[in-house]
Amino acid sequence: MPKITFLGAGSTVFAKNVLGDCMLSEALRDSHIALYDIDEKRLAESETMLKTLNKNINDGRAEIVSYKNRKEALRGANYVVNAIQVGGYKPCTVTDFEIPKKYGLRQTIGDTLGIGGIFRGLRTIPVMLDFAEDMAEVCPKAWLLNYTNPMSILTLAMSRATDVKTVGLCHSVQACVPHLLKDLGMEKENLQWKIAGINHMAWLLEITSNGVDLYPEIKKLAAALETPHDNMVRLEIMKQFGYYVTESSEHNAEYMPYFIKDKYPHFIEKYNIPLDEYPRRCVEQIANWEKQRNELTKDNTLSHKRSNEYGSYIMEAMETNVPYTIGGNVMNTGLIPNLPSDCVVEVPCLVNSSGVIPCHVGELPMQLAALNKTNINVHQLTVEAALTRKKDYIYYAAMLDPHTSSELSIDDIKNMCDDLIEAHGDWLPEFK
Numbered sequence: 001m002p003k004i005t006f007l008g009a010g011s012t013v014f015a016k017n018v019l020g021d022c023m024l025s026e027a028l029r030d031s032h033i034a035l036y037d038i039d040e041k042r043l044a045e046s047e048t049m050l051k052t053l054n055k056n057i058n059d060g061r062a063e064i065v066s067y068k069n070r071k072e073a074l075r076g077a078n079y080v081v082n083a084i085q086v087g088g089y090k091p092c093t094v095t096d097f098e099i100p101k102k103y104g105l106r107q108t109i110g111d112t113l114g115i116g117g118i119f120r121g122l123r124t125i126p127v128m129l130d131f132a133e134d135m136a137e138v139c140p141k142a143w144l145l146n147y148t149n150p151m152s153i154l155t156l157a158m159s160r161a162t163d164v165k166t167v168g169l170c171h172s173v174q175a176c177v178p179h180l181l182k183d184l185g186m187e188k189e190n191l192q193w194k195i196a197g198i199n200h201m202a203w204l205l206e207i208t209s210n211g212v213d214l215y216p217e218i219k220k221l222a223a224a225l226e227t228p229h230d231n232m233v234r235l236e237i238m239k240q241f242g243y244y245v246t247e248s249s250e251h252n253a254e255y256m257p258y259f260i261k262d263k264y265p266h267f268i269e270k271y272n273i274p275l276d277e278y279p280r281r282c283v284e285q286i287a288n289w290e291k292q293r294n295e296l297t298k299d300n301t302l303s304h305k306r307s308n309e310y311g312s313y314i315m316e317a318m319e320t321n322v323p324y325t326i327g328g329n330v331m332n333t334g335l336i337p338n339l340p341s342d343c344v345v346e347v348p349c350l351v352n353s354s355g356v357i358p359c360h361v362g363e364l365p366m367q368l369a370a371l372n373k374t375n376i377n378v379h380q381l382t383v384e385a386a387l388t389r390k391k392d393y394i395y396y397a398a399m400l401d402p403h404t405s406s407e408l409s410i411d412d413i414k415n416m417c418d419d420l421i422e423a424h425g426d427w428l429p430e431f432k
Contacts, residue, residue, distance in 0.1 A: 008084035009035035010042025020304035021312035036073035121153035125386035132162035168329025200247035257406035321353035
């Protein structure tokens with residue numbers, strides 16, 4: 001009977017998806033599910049929801065227990081799912097957006113790259129290292145399935161500074177092709193595709209239907225679109241660089257220096273870029289939570305259909321030794337030779353009882369590797385700042401961030417970082 005520990009279990013909707021999926025897997029149905037969160041109220045709500053789900057879809061076979069002590073929740077775990085958010089919407093996300101605005105720097109999501117991604121990483125890495133210390137003591141053989149952003153930064157920190165077996169997971173890979181073809185009205189059979197790069201900036205390198213290359217048709221249909229839509233940034237990237245990128249347009253608008261431009265304010269409308277999108281989603285989610293809480297915790301008929309999240313399929317493959325393929329975030333051990341060896345890449349991985357086995361991809365087209373490297377610079381320098389506790393590396397990361405450096409002067413970037421460090425206060429005590 002495997003033990004699955006879920007850190008950040010107060011993320012009730014996400015816990016439902018990953019752990020509900022586990023209850024629908026024969027190999028995982030009898031699991032001991034350990035729940036942990038620093039918010040005891042949200043933890044209790046998730047426990048109630050999962051126990052109802054366990055009864056309704058799993059004949060009560062799983063053992064579901066909430067823990068107040070993190071180390072006890074981790075003790076003896078085979079799998080650890082990480083879905084935490086350090087600092088929450090208030091105060092930290094608000095800080096990540098409002099202080100840069102004072103300098104004229106605007107963001108959309110701010111959870112992966114950019115100034116928001118850097119500071120989200122800085123306050124999350126120390127917590128992740130605490131997890132690693134506990135895991136080394138009480139579950140040294142466990143796999144850490146990390147869903148927390150900034151994905152590449154956190155996975156790199158864990159891989160560099162700990163011995164924890166870590167894979168970073170995101171749903172942008174499995175959503176990429178279905179959403180693209182749906183948006184273009186393309187119905188195709190026997191699809192085959194190849195995706196690789198870095199998290200949130202991986203590339204659709206190949207796509208075929210019955211062996212026929214679909215890229216010419218995709219580019220033709222994309223060029224014919226006239227009505228403004230939600231995917232204009234990605235299609236522009238494909239037009240200019242030749243390949244389609246996995247993550248959404250609102251994300252990629254702030255990963256590159258071309259789209260959110262003070263000098264070209266009309267680009268916001270031209271490319272339909274939703275500024276302050278992540279704070280807007282947070283406010284909406286908080287406002288809707290009362291209704292959603294009742295739907296999840298007070299509905300005795302609550303059910304679940306297995307999602308496309310990788311988590312349960314990874315655990316199932318490891319338990320049964322029946323291979324499964326994922327898009328995973330792992331260290332670049334020669335997998336993509338024209339990206340640095342000391343970075344995290346998102347590549348196809350085979351999963352079985354031996355664990356997560358990354359697949360060799362080969363070199364990316366030169367222009368795609370070059371775009372990835374601009375983001376990798378920020379990943380590496382942010383991790384270096386967190387591990388060395390040297391403020392200069394925060395400055396370096398921000399000065400080399402594609403969007404930040406295209407908008408602000410060096411002095412403004414450094415002053416903004418200082419203001420963010422001061423505003424974060426006890427969330428970043430090592431840099432005060």
